[in-house]
Structure formats: C-alpha cells, structure tokens
Amino acid sequence: MLKPEELTDRSTDQTMKMFAGPDPDEYSKCVHCGFCLEVCPTYQQLSDENHSPRGRVFLIKQVAEGTLPLEAAEDPVFACLDCRACETVCPSGVPVGHLIEMSRGQIHDVRTQAQKQSRRERWMLRGLFSHPRRLRLAGGLLRFYQLSGLRRAARAVGALKLLPRHLQEIEAGLPTVPSRRSDFSLPLPVPAPSDHRSTQPVRVGLLTGCVMDVLFADVNDATVRVIARNHMTVVVPKGQVCCGALHVHAGDREEAQALARRNIDEFLGSQVDFVVTNSAGCGAAMKEYGDLLRDDPVYREKAQAFSAVVRDISEILVEQGFDAPAGRLDRQVTYHDACHLCHAQRIREQPRQLLTAIEGVDLIEMPDSERCCGSAGVYNLTHPDMARQLLDRKITDIPEQASAVVMGNPGCMIQIRAGLAAHGRSTTVLHTVQLLDMAYQAEMAEAQASSAPKR
Amino acid sequence: MLPVTVIQELEGILGRDNIIVDEHRIMAYDCDAYVAEKFMPSAVVFPQTTEQVVAIVRCLARKGIPFLPRGAGTGLSGGATPMNHEVVISLAKMDQLLNLDFENRRATVQPGFVNLMLTKRVANNGYYYAPDPSSQSVCTIGGNFAENSGGSHCLKYGVTTNHVVAAEVVLPSGEIVTVGEPYGDPVGLDLLGVLVGSEGTLGITTAITVKILPKPQAVKTILAYFDQVDDASQTVSDIIAQGIVPAACEIMDQLMIHAVEKSVYHVGYPQDIEAVLLVELDGMLESVEDNAQRVLDVCAQNHVRTSRIAQDDRERALWWNSRKMAFPAIGRISPDYLVQDGVIPRTKLSAALQRVSALSEEYGLRVANVFHAGDGNLHPLICYDARVEGQLQQALALGQRILEVCVDMGGSITGEHGVGIEKIGHMAYMFSEEEIKAQIDLRRVFDPQGLCNAGKLIPSPGACVENRSAHHTDDTVLAGVSQGGEHL
Numbered sequence: 001m002l003k004p005e006e007l008t009d010r011s012t013d014q015t016m017k018m019f020a021g022p023d024p025d026e027y028s029k030c031v032h033c034g035f036c037l038e039v040c041p042t043y044q045q046l047s048d049e050n051h052s053p054r055g056r057v058f059l060i061k062q063v064a065e066g067t068l069p070l071e072a073a074e075d076p077v078f079a080c081l082d083c084r085a086c087e088t089v090c091p092s093g094v095p096v097g098h099l100i101e102m103s104r105g106q107i108h109d110v111r112t113q114a115q116k117q118s119r120r121e122r123w124m125l126r127g128l129f130s131h132p133r134r135l136r137l138a139g140g141l142l143r144f145y146q147l148s149g150l151r152r153a154a155r156a157v158g159a160l161k162l163l164p165r166h167l168q169e170i171e172a173g174l175p176t177v178p179s180r181r182s183d184f185s186l187p188l189p190v191p192a193p194s195d196h197r198s199t200q201p202v203r204v205g206l207l208t209g210c211v212m213d214v215l216f217a218d219v220n221d222a223t224v225r226v227i228a229r230n231h232m233t234v235v236v237p238k239g240q241v242c243c244g245a246l247h248v249h250a251g252d253r254e255e256a257q258a259l260a261r262r263n264i265d266e267f268l269g270s271q272v273d274f275v276v277t278n279s280a281g282c283g284a285a286m287k288e289y290g291d292l293l294r295d296d297p298v299y300r301e302k303a304q305a306f307s308a309v310v311r312d313i314s315e316i317l318v319e320q321g322f323d324a325p326a327g328r329l330d331r332q333v334t335y336h337d338a339c340h341l342c343h344a345q346r347i348r349e350q351p352r353q354l355l356t357a358i359e360g361v362d363l364i365e366m367p368d369s370e371r372c373c374g375s376a377g378v379y380n381l382t383h384p385d386m387a388r389q390l391l392d393r394k395i396t397d398i399p400e401q402a403s404a405v406v407m408g409n410p411g412c413m414i415q416i417r418a419g420l421a422a423h424g425r426s427t428t429v430l431h432t433v434q435l436l437d438m439a440y441q442a443e444m445a446e447a448q449a450s451s452a453p454k455r
Numbered sequence: 456m457l458p459v460t461v462i463q464e465l466e467g468i469l470g471r472d473n474i475i476v477d478e479h480r481i482m483a484y485d486c487d488a489y490v491a492e493k494f495m496p497s498a499v500v501f502p503q504t505t506e507q508v509v510a511i512v513r514c515l516a517r518k519g520i521p522f523l524p525r526g527a528g529t530g531l532s533g534g535a536t537p538m539n540h541e542v543v544i545s546l547a548k549m550d551q552l553l554n555l556d557f558e559n560r561r562a563t564v565q566p567g568f569v570n571l572m573l574t575k576r577v578a579n580n581g582y583y584y585a586p587d588p589s590s591q592s593v594c595t596i597g598g599n600f601a602e603n604s605g606g607s608h609c610l611k612y613g614v615t616t617n618h619v620v621a622a623e624v625v626l627p628s629g630e631i632v633t634v635g636e637p638y639g640d641p642v643g644l645d646l647l648g649v650l651v652g653s654e655g656t657l658g659i660t661t662a663i664t665v666k667i668l669p670k671p672q673a674v675k676t677i678l679a680y681f682d683q684v685d686d687a688s689q690t691v692s693d694i695i696a697q698g699i700v701p702a703a704c705e706i707m708d709q710l711m712i713h714a715v716e717k718s719v720y721h722v723g724y725p726q727d728i729e730a731v732l733l734v735e736l737d738g739m740l741e742s743v744e745d746n747a748q749r750v751l752d753v754c755a756q757n758h759v760r761t762s763r764i765a766q767d768d769r770e771r772a773l774w775w776n777s778r779k780m781a782f783p784a785i786g787r788i789s790p791d792y793l794v795q796d797g798v799i800p801r802t803k804l805s806a807a808l809q810r811v812s813a814l815s816e817e818y819g820l821r822v823a824n825v826f827h828a829g830d831g832n833l834h835p836l837i838c839y840d841a842r843v844e845g846q847l848q849q850a851l852a853l854g855q856r857i858l859e860v861c862v863d864m865g866g867s868i869t870g871e872h873g874v875g876i877e878k879i880g881h882m883a884y885m886f887s888e889e890e891i892k893a894q895i896d897l898r899r900v901f902d903p904q905g906l907c908n909a910g911k912l913i914p915s916p917g918a919c920v921e922n923r924s925a926h927h928t929d930d931t932v933l934a935g936v937s938q939g940g941e942h943l
C-alpha cells in the first residue's frame with residue numbers, strides 16, 4: 001500500500017527527483033457544492049461520487065491529508081477524462097484538470113518502475129510520441145498496412161477480430177495515412193501574399209502535432225493555406241517535438257517537461273510572433289507550459305513567454321481579423337466542441353464565427369456539443385468501455401441532416417470517425433480549418449472562372 | 456461495516472456493480488454540500504426501480520440497520536449525511552422521466568431526475584417547471600421533494616410543495632403508498648403535505664408527479680446598483696407595496712459581489728456599490744412592460760446609482776448565473792463557508808442586516824449576504840477556515856446567533872434549505888416542547904423503528920443539541936419507538 005509518508009521519505013532520497021503533489025490552495029477552493037456533477041461525463045454514466053469532479057477533488061484532498069492511501073485515488077483519478085467540463089461551471093474556480101494532472105504525476109512517481117503504466121502505454125508515450133522519426137515510421141507502416149492490401153487481407157480473413165472491439169473500431173475509423181507529411185510538403189516559410197497592408201506581416205510558427213502530422217497532414221496543409229490567405233507568414237520549425245500533452249495526462253511530467261523545453265527553444269528561436277496549432281489538446285498543453293516548468297529556474301520565464309503567444313488556429317484568425325471567404329459552400333454542418341478547446345481554452349465562439357462566415361454554410365447546433373466524445377488523449381485505449389459509451393452518445397447527438405461534423409482536435413476526429421463508421425453513418429468528419437479552406441478554394445475557382453476569357 | 460449476509464442480500468437485489476462497501480470508496484458519501492459535519496456510511500447502494508428500493512428497505516428494516524435516501528448531495532443542511540452510519544440509498548440512478556402529460560400539464564419523474572432537466576425536456580412545447588433552487592442544474596426533484604426546496608422564482612410561484620401533486624413513497628417498513636392526486640384535489644388529510652419537506656425522515660419517494668407551467672408570454676429582468684443596502688431593501692418593499700408581484704426579487708451585498716466577480720460568472724459589477732438588486736417580472740406583455748417602468752421609477756426614488764433592463768436572453772442568463780452561482784463562488788474568497796437560511800418579515804430587512812453585520816464584527820468572521828429579498832429569506836454566508844483551530848465552532852455559533860435574530864424578529868430558522876443536522880439544535884428555539892413532541896409522534900407513525908434518516912429535522916425530546924453523536928439508535932429512542940407503535 002502506498003502511503004503519503006512514502007512520498008516524504010522518498011523526497012529526501014536524492015536519487016529521485018520528486019514532483020510536488022496537488023496544491024492545497026487548489027483543492028481547498030472546493031466548497032463541495034456539487035454543481036460540477038451533472039456536467040461530468042463519467043458521473044453522468046456512473047452516478048458515483050467517486051467518479052465526479054467533487055469526489056475526485058475530495059479524494060485528492062484526503063490523500064494529501066493522509067486520511068486515505070494514495071492508491072484509493074488511483075482509479076478515480078485515472079478514470080477522469082481530463083475534459084475539464086467541471087472547470088467551465090465551477091463557481092469557486094477549482095482547477096480540477098490541474099489537480100488531476102498533479103495527482104497523476106504523484107501516482108506516476110510513487111509507482112515502482114515495474115508498476116509504471118502498462119508496457120504498451122509506456123512504449124507509446126516515451127518510445128513513440130517522444131520521437132518524431134519513430135512516429136513517422138509508425139505512420140509509414142500504418143500507410144503500408146492500409147494501402148498494400150494487408151488491411152483488406154486482414155479484414156478478409158477476420159484477423160482483426162483478434163483485436164479487442166474498441167481497437168477494431170478505431171482501426172476502422174483511421175483515415176488513410178497520407179503519403180507525405182505536412183511539413184515536408186510545404187514550401188517554407190510560406191510568405192503572406194503581398195497586399196495593400198504596409199505593415200510587417202505577422203509571423204506564426206505552426207506546431208504540426210504528432211497525430212495531425214501523421215494522420216491528418218491535409219489538415220496541416222489547409223491550415224498553412226488559410227493562414228497565408230489571411231496575410232500571415234507561416235514557418236514550421238524543424239526541431240519541434242510532441243507537445244507533451246499525452247505525457248502530462250498520463251502523469252509523466254518529467255518527459256513532458258523535456259519536450260516542452262525543446263519546443264520552447266525551437267519556436268522562440270524561430271522569431272515567431274505566435275505559436276499556432278490546430279490541435280486543441282496541444283494548444284491547451286502549450287498554454288500551460290508556464291505552469292509545467294514553473295519550478296525550472298532556467299525555463300520558467302521562457303515558458304511563460306511561450307505560453308502567452310500560443311494560439312489555436314481559430315483564435316488567431318479571429319484575433320487577427322480573417323477575410324470572409326467569397327466562395328460559397330452549400331451544406332449543413334454541425335460543430336463538436338473539443339474539450340480542450342471549449343473547456344480548457346474557453347474557445348467556443350471563434351470556430352463558429354469561422355464556419356458561419358462561409359456563405360451557404362448552415363450550422364446546426366447539436367445537443368450537448370461540449371460533452372466529451374470519449375477520445376481524451378489515449379483514454380479510448382486505456383478506458384475503452386467508458387470511451388465507447390460516450391462515443392455512442394456523441395454519435396446519437398449528431399443531427400442526421402448534417403453532412404459533416406466539424407471540430408478542432410485530431411483525437412476527436414479519429415474517435416468520431418470510428419463512431420460514425422460503427423453506427424453506419426455517412427457523415428463526414430472535418431476540421432474547422434478544412435471547411436474554411438474549401439471556401440477559399442471555391443473563392444479562387446470562382447475568381448478564375450470569372451477572369452477566364454469568354455468564348 | 457455491514458454484516459456479510461446483508462451485503463450478499465443487497466448484491467442479490469442490485470447486482471455487484473450497484474453497491475459500494477469498499478472503505479475508500481464510501482468516504483465520498485460522508486457528507487452533502489454541508490461540510491461542517493461528516494460521518495462514514497456503512498454502504499452506498501444504487502437502486503434503479505421502486506421494487507429495488509422496497510427490497511433494500513425491507514432487508515435493512517428486518518435487520519434494524521439504519522438507512523437514508525440521497526439525491527445529488529447538494530443539500531445545505533446535512534440531510535443526506537449519514538450521522539448514524541446509515542446505508543446511503545443513492546437515487547442518482549433513478550433518473551427517468553416516467554410520463555409527460557402536456558394537456559393536463561403534469562410530469563412524473565423518478566426521484567433522481569435533475570430539476571433543470573425537466574424544464575429542458577418540456578421547453579420546446581412551451582412549458583417549464585417553476586421551482587428553481589440555485590442548484591437546479593444538478594439537484595434532483597426527489598431532493599427538492601424532501602427539502603421542500605424553494606428558489607428565486609418562488610416569490611411569485613411558490614415552493615416545491617405548491618407544485619407536487621402526487622407521489623409514490625416507500626415507507627420505512629418497505630410498504631409502497633401513493634399519496635396525493637395527479638389531477639384535482641385529494642380528499643381527506645393532506646398526507647402529501649406532510650411528506651413534502653420531511654427531509655427523508657418519513658420514507659423514500661420513488662415517483663413524483665409535478666405541475667408544469669406554460670412559459671410566460673413576456674419576461675423582463677431589471678438590474679439595479681445601490682450605494683446603500685438599505686435603499687435596495689426599501690426598493691423591494693416599495694415595489695411590493697405598489698401591488699406588483701415580481702417573479703423574483705434578489706439582493707447581493709458587497710462581499711458577495713466581490714466573490715462573484717472573481718468567478719467565471721462575473722458580470723462586471725462596480726466594486727464599490729453596496730448592493731445589487733435583481734428584479735424579474737413575467738406575465739402578459741403589456742403588464743410586464745408597464746410594471747418594468749414602475750420598478751425603474753421606484754429604484755430612482757430610492758437613490759439607485761444605475762438601473763437597466765436586460766437587453767436579451769443572454770444578458771438575463773448572465774445576471775441570473777451570477778446570482779445562482781453565488782454560494783459556491785464564496786470559495787473564491789474563503790476556503791469554507793456556512794450558509795444560513797433564516798427568514799424575517801420583509802419590512803425588517805435593513806434592521807436584520809445591521810444585526811448580522813454587528814454579529815460578524817463580534818465574531819471576527821466575514822459574512823456575505825445574498826437573499827431572496829421579496830420573501831425576506833436571508834442567506835448569510837459565514838466565511839471560515841476549517842484548518843484554523845476553533846473557527847468552525849465560531850462559525851457555527853455565529854450562525855446560531857443569526858438564526859436567533861431571525862426568530863426574534865418574528866421569522867423562522869429556515870426558508871428552503873431544511874433543518875437537517877445543521878439547524879436541529881435551533882428547533883427548540885423556535886418550537887415548544889409540546890410542538891416538537893407532536894412532530895416526533897407523527898414521525899413515529901411513519902417510522903416506528905426510527906431507521907429512516909433519524910436524527911434529522913426533528914430533535915429527540917429534551918436532547919436537541921447533544922443529539923449529534925454518531926451512534927444514536929440509543930435506548931431512549933428505541934423505548935419511545937415501541938410506545939409510539941402502540942399508540943397507532
């Protein structure tokens with residue numbers, strides 16, 4: 001049994017660097033009102049206080065005060081989606097997401113090496129996501145699998161049935177991996193088109209993101225085109241690495257810090273005005289680098305400076321004043337609020353502004369658009385049952401008449417694609433910036449058509 | 456810890472997934488939103504049907520094991536706190552809408568159905584459910600039934616008891632009874648009236664039929680800033696003296712405003728005003744417009760700094776959120792708080808607030824005030840820090856003094872939060888021994904064994920304050936029980 005005293009004992013052992021546990025000033029903000037219960041996806045499914053934000057904060061507090069052993073908090077703390085819907089409603093301002101992450105860091109630290117994450121999870125986080133080259137290799141293998149006939153063969157012989165059902169569904173939902181990755185395909189830097197504006201164009205550095213880069217390179221391409229179309233210069237720093245969000249969620253703060261330092265050096269070294277991402281999870285994590293590295297005397301201030309210039313793609317476009325596309329797209333779409341956009345970054349209006357600026361686009365709001373789809377980083381791999389329940393609810397909420405469901409996070413894109421396929425729905429999954437890009441493409445096509453000599 | 460045979464029997468009724476006995480996991484049920492007193496339950500069970508509730512209650516009653524019902528656990532007086540190590544019967548999974556009858560304006564729900572969810576479900580048809588406790592986005596209609604919950608709009612529309620027309624109740628013996636009539640008035644004694652507000656001491660409600668109302672044609676919400684709390688209070692009295700019945704009439708004082716402004720529900724209130732007054736008018740368009748102007752005029756006569764009408768639903772929602780989220784927003788300025796629920800005659804608001812302010816200074820604890828000004832229901836929030844030795848006791852003592860002020864002014868110790876364990880010691884200040892005995896006798900009719908949420912609401916004879924220790928199924932109560940049983 002792991003007791004909090006062991007933390008103290010081990011923290012005096014200089015061989016291992018300990019992370020501070022959850023901050024008493026943070027959990028004591030909770031006045032136990034319970035206003036968070038009904039917005040918590042896991043409480044909605046389980047109706048159990050232990051799986052509510054109030055309950056989790058309570059457990060974290062009990063552990064800190066020595067009333068409960070650390071292991072009592074482990075299940076509830078790891079079963080949290082870290083969606084932060086509770087933070088959106090919490091009147092007393094409990095930073096539940098941060099408490100959960102700190103608690104996971106504490107548990108991660110106290111676990112003996114042998115107990116640390118399942119080997120699969122550990123391999124994925126430290127062995128795969130921390131290494132861009134390996135991730136690309138994995139992407140390549142996945143592409144080979146998908147296109148070589150192996151996928152068809154595997155499906156034909158039923159080999160996939162050997163996989164757990166949730167992995168089968170995710171496999172089915174994966175997009176075909178593009179042959180190229182975004183950062184190779186882009187002639188960089190992409191300059192802002194010269195126009196009447198005389199001021200120096202804003203220079204943004206794009207975080208290509210691990211998942212976006214490998215699975216959704218077309219989203220990155222669209223992002224670059226849209227930024228450039230809106231009079232900004234795009235650079236993609238070569239040495240950038242994973243943002244570390246998955247590591248923070250899993251409690252591996254040490255690895256996350258290493259990744260953060262590298263990204264800070266890369267982007268700040270590229271003299272960018274803003275760091276832009278099209279992945280909600282990455283944006284939220286990078287906006288919190290300041291906190292992640294608060295105990296690092298060398299990086300603390302750099303991290304704060306970095307976090308201050310991080311923007312989601314929808315945020316930067318609205319902030320800088322985007323051009324409404326002249327092209328028309330006649331379609332009905334619905335919008336899913338990714339947790340790490342709406343709850344963690346409080347970005348709700350900007351994506352909707354972009355979508356409704358497109359002539360002909362009819363935005364139909366889905367019920368509870370802010371409820372988590374169950375993707376939540378690697379949650380759909382670690383907690384498949386809960387993830388599936390939430391996915392089923394999300395798919396049911398997507399209006400039948402919408403031809404596309406639009407969102408701003410790759411994890412949600414994979415998850416919802418899988419869900420739609422499993423439910424036999426033909427709704428397309430798009431990133432917000434893709435729809436905007438289509439409208440700009442339509443604008444160009446229309447301009448070309450009208451400028452073409454008439455016969 | 457429950458006997459293994461009882462656990463096995465409960466598992467047989469509910470399945471293993473619907474019972475918690477693990478000592479680490481039951482701890483999350485040691486209190487509700489009243490955190491000053493905590494007790495460990497012996498188990499937590501999650502029935503989904505009336506039949507399961509019956510089976511659970513019969514099993515526990517047979518063994519003489521105490522139990523209590525729990526909704527969302529948002530109660531502010533400790534009604535769901537297992538002070539006798541009860542088996543907590545969580546009704547959170549009994550959350551179905553059982554019937555909707557728009558033509559007759561009735562809805563029947565299971566007790567775990569969330570208050571606001573009912574309005575959401577009927578809104579498209581032009582209806583709503585009127586009682587609106589501030590916790591309405593979370594609290595359950597079963598909990599509202601138990602506590603006879605109020606809310607901001609109860610000034611015009613009445614509290615829960617005015618909206619419940621019938622209920623199915625599992626008595627502490629395990630017997631199912633239905634009380635009230637879904638349509639028309641019930642004949643005979645008003646048993647439903649006894650059950651609503653009985654704080655889960657007379658049985659467990661398993662289905663509740665309530666009225667749903669057509670949405671008013673027009674709504675106008677007025678926000679007014681005052682430099683003196685007295686002026687705001689006087690405005691409220693003057694509005695009502697004019698014959699206007701606002702749907703709601705709410706005041707927050709300066710400390711409360713500061714807390715709210717630090718929360719995600721900030722409105723942008725000036726930090727130097729002493730009071731914010733929120734008045735809502737609803738009804739026919741013409742009368743609402745006319746009354747809105749009259750309210751603005753009354754504000755002006757009472758030295759208002761500024762006043763205005765909400766421009767749209769969004770602004771109205773923003774103002775209401777700042778009010779409804781006010782209690783927990785106190786967490787922004789204090790680690791712990793106690794909220795009182797005293798009622799005074801509306802005309803004595805100013806005097807009462809002065810007394811509260813004096814007591815706050817005497818005890819050296821900050822008190823924020825937010826109140827349903829229209830019906831004189833005060834909510835002083837006493838700020839304290841449980842980590843500081845003795846502060847909780849000071850806060851409790853201050854709370855007691857405030858309630859005494861309310862009773863002395865001709866009011867009562869609770870408007871809508873219930874007595875629970877929090878105010879049980881104050882019952883003797885409000886009621887004579889005979890009055891309390893009459894209530895004890897009535898309770899025994901329903902629960903002769905004293906197993907169902909005992910120790911709440913009604914104090915034991917002559918032992919109102921001491922009766923707070925964990926083990927309470929003592930000889931005096933049991934002796935009284937058998938006598939009570941004979942009287943039946």
